[in-house]
Amino acid sequence: MFIDSVIPGRIPAFKEVEPDVKTAWLADQKAQAIETAYKAMRAKYTILLPAAPAKTPANAGQAAPQKDDRTRGLGF
Secondary structure, three states: OOOOOOOOOOOOOHHHHHHHHHHHHHHHHHHHHHHHHHHHHHHOOOOOOOOOOOOOOOOOOOOOOOOOOOOOOOOO
């Protein structure tokens, strides 16, 4: 490889990068607003799960029920 000249880098003028900066800033503001709204909505809810049934000698040897297609992948 042979280099016959070097062109020094430069800092672009603000007008050259303004559209990209504005787009990135607006995207960040939108993401922050969505996150804030999500946290506010989530704070309004409490999820209560029923207690697990107690093991008794009658059902101690039985296998746990299997998940069916309606709850698979839903975290139930």
